[in-house]
Amino acid sequence: MQEAVKRTRMLVFESNQIDAERAVELLRREGVQFAVVEEPESQATLMQQRRLEGLGKLTGGIAFELNSLLAPVLTATRLLKDEARGDSARSLLDAIDANVRRAASVVKQVLTFAGGLEPKREVVDMTAFVADIAGLLGETFSPGIAVRVETAPGLWPVLADVSQLHQVLLNLSLNAREAMPEGGTLTLRAHNIQTDAAFTGSVPGAAPGHYVCLSVSDTGLGMPVEWIERIFDPSFKCKEQAERGTGIGLSTVNAIVRSHGGFVRADSVQGQGSCFSVYLPAAEIVCPCAVQANVKLEEGKGQLILVIEDEARLRSAVSNALEEFGYKVLTAANGMAGVEMFAERCGEIDMVVTDLVMPDLDGAETIQRIRAISPQTRIVLMTGDFSRLTNSEWRALSVQGTLSKPFTVETLLMVVQAVLKDAPLGWGVDSTRGNVTGLSSSMVSA
Numbered sequence: 001m002q003e004a005v006k007r008t009r010m011l012v013f014e015s016n017q018i019d020a021e022r023a024v025e026l027l028r029r030e031g032v033q034f035a036v037v038e039e040p041e042s043q044a045t046l047m048q049q050r051r052l053e054g055l056g057k058l059t060g061g062i063a064f065e066l067n068s069l070l071a072p073v074l075t076a077t078r079l080l081k082d083e084a085r086g087d088s089a090r091s092l093l094d095a096i097d098a099n100v101r102r103a104a105s106v107v108k109q110v111l112t113f114a115g116g117l118e119p120k121r122e123v124v125d126m127t128a129f130v131a132d133i134a135g136l137l138g139e140t141f142s143p144g145i146a147v148r149v150e151t152a153p154g155l156w157p158v159l160a161d162v163s164q165l166h167q168v169l170l171n172l173s174l175n176a177r178e179a180m181p182e183g184g185t186l187t188l189r190a191h192n193i194q195t196d197a198a199f200t201g202s203v204p205g206a207a208p209g210h211y212v213c214l215s216v217s218d219t220g221l222g223m224p225v226e227w228i229e230r231i232f233d234p235s236f237k238c239k240e241q242a243e244r245g246t247g248i249g250l251s252t253v254n255a256i257v258r259s260h261g262g263f264v265r266a267d268s269v270q271g272q273g274s275c276f277s278v279y280l281p282a283a284e285i286v287c288p289c290a291v292q293a294n295v296k297l298e299e300g301k302g303q304l305i306l307v308i309e310d311e312a313r314l315r316s317a318v319s320n321a322l323e324e325f326g327y328k329v330l331t332a333a334n335g336m337a338g339v340e341m342f343a344e345r346c347g348e349i350d351m352v353v354t355d356l357v358m359p360d361l362d363g364a365e366t367i368q369r370i371r372a373i374s375p376q377t378r379i380v381l382m383t384g385d386f387s388r389l390t391n392s393e394w395r396a397l398s399v400q401g402t403l404s405k406p407f408t409v410e411t412l413l414m415v416v417q418a419v420l421k422d423a424p425l426g427w428g429v430d431s432t433r434g435n436v437t438g439l440s441s442s443m444v445s446a
Contacts, residue, residue, distance in 0.1 A: 014093050067104070067384030071406035072313035079320055079409065123283055123402055124162055126155040126212050130190045133169045139184065144183030152191035154210050156282035159394055165280075170402045171249040172216040172276050179220030179274060189215045191283065206263040210282040217275035223268040231266055253278075281395070297413050300326030303420055304345075306355040307331045308321065308338035308366060309382065314405075319351065321389045322416070323411045335361030339369045346374045351420060353403075356383035364389065367397050378419050382407075 002283045077097045102120075127322070134149040141147060176186050193213050200206035232254040254278075257264050268274035305327050309315040312333070319329045330345070332338035335358050342349060352370060356363035367379055380401035389397070400421045403412060 027153070038182050040132060066315070068311055069407040070100055070104050071384070072311065072317045074104070075314065075317035075321060075407040075412070079317065079324065100406065121159050121170070121394075122385075123404065124158045124160050124165065126158055126190055126214070127151055129162070129165065130169075130188055130214065132186055133173070136170075137173055137188075141177055141186070142183070145177055145180060146185045148185060148187040150187065150189045154192070155190055156192050157209065158212050158260075158280045159283040160260050160280060164260075168253050168256050168278060169214065169216065171253050172278075175249070175276075176216055176218035176220065176274070179218050179222075181220075184219035184273075186217075188216045189213075189217070189264050193279070195279070200263070201264055203263050205258065211262065211279040211284055213277055215275055215277040217273060219273045220269040222274055223266075223270050224270055228268060232264065256444060275395055297325075297410070300416075302326065302328055303350040304328045304330065304348050305416070306342055306345075306349050306352045308335060308340060308352065308358075308363075310334050310355060310358045318412065321412055325413055327416070334358055334414055335363065335366035336368075338366055339373075341378075342370050343373055346377070349377065351378045351380065351416065353380045353382065353416070356381055356388060357385075364393065367399065371398075380415060380419060 074097070077093055077100065081093050081097075101303050128153055130149060134147055138147045173186060173188075180186070191213055192210070194210050195206070196208050200208055232250050250409075254264050257278055257280070262279045265277045265279070266274065267277070300322070305322055307315060307322070307329055309318065309331075310333055315331055315333065319331050322329050330341055330349070332341050335354070338352070338354065339361070342352065354363050354366055354368075358366070361369075363381060363383070367381070370377055370379065378401075379397075379399045379401045380403060381397070382403040382405060384405035401415045403415060
């Protein structure tokens with residue numbers, strides 16, 4: 001018997017030109033094998049996307065290098081001010097200092113741009129972040145909507161992508177504005193919270209822990225109870241929802257917050273308003289933003305600090321600043337030398353300050369080897385780009401402090417002082433003196 005030969009036809013189409021699901025169903029009915037190919041609108045679009053990706057990586061790399069170059073200048077300028085004689089010299093140094101700070105701000109903006117193309121995690125000062133958002137809303141919203149800000153003192157830092165957090169808060173704020181067509185009050189709140197199983201049990205995917213809660217509340221139209229359970233579903237839409245603005249971008253908001261290890265909670269009373277609360281895990285590290293500006297700097301008491309930094313100028317500037325403030329300092333030009341020096345004198349060293357990006361042995365590996373020798377050692381990490389480590393990698397390192405390049409002498413001394421204290425910032429309330437391996441994300445504000 002002659003075998004029947006079944007011919008296979010293949011249809012290739014662009015999903016942005018026809019209804020893909022309908023086409024697939026028609027093809028199945030005809031017994032035709034098919035392939036669905038989603039293509040960009042044109043080859044030019046694809047090339048443009050690749051150029052933007054390359055530009056993002058290039059700008060991020062340049063900004064990182066600029067941060068490394070600016071760091072020793074900013075630190076050395078402060079030291080020179082103490083030795084300068086005459087108003088003229090101090091005036092020149094003030095000008096240098098101001099311009100370096102401005103350059104550092106520009107570099108930060110460049111890094112934010114680069115971060116818009118792919119997630120870039122960094123330590124975020126939540127107090128300043130909320131203030132920036134409130135300022136933007138106050139300038140752009142109509143006078144009929146009052147913007148209020150309520151931030152608790154000593155907010156914990158969060159390891160997050162700043163551009164994505166902006167997207168989350170702006171999305172929620174725009175929804176709140178649309179829910180108040182006759183005007184009203186929009187309130188931004190931020191506070192620290194330790195959640196338990198009872199609290200998180202009502203929110204799918206939420207876990208107990210230490211969080212910074214950012215909430216956006218309005219005095220608008222509110223939502224029916226039946227909406228709350230489905231509000232984050234991308235497919236959930238209705239006429240009233242579109243008119244009131246509720247639900248616009250909420251699935252994206254939820255996805256971003258989930259990617260940061262957090263969760264979103266929605267509460268609403270119809271006719272009274274809504275409140276969306278974003279819970280972000282607190283970073284288990286000390287950062288300059290966690291040290292208040294009015295902290296009194298105290299002279300060191302001869303504590304021995306090992307500084308590991310491959311940039312000679314910055315290594316010298318940090319060493320000089322610490323020595324002038326009463327600390328003893330050992331220096332190493334790379335990770336290998338630093339580990340060897342620590343192994344020889346680990347019983348004497350009170351703290352390690354290390355760079356993250358170094359040749360041969362980077363900061364992460366250096367910290368792991370130091371921890372293997374002495375788990376109790378207090379460590380501060382310096383870097384110009386916090387996005388080089390993921391959230392889980394940060395937690396695995398368990399560093400007690402961070403320094404974002406370029407940093408001032410005052411910032412350096414405040415972080416070192418906080419970490420060396422009997423109850424330094426970043427220590428959990430259940431930690432015991434000298435035990436830094438069991439740190440909690442519950443931080444003590446100085």
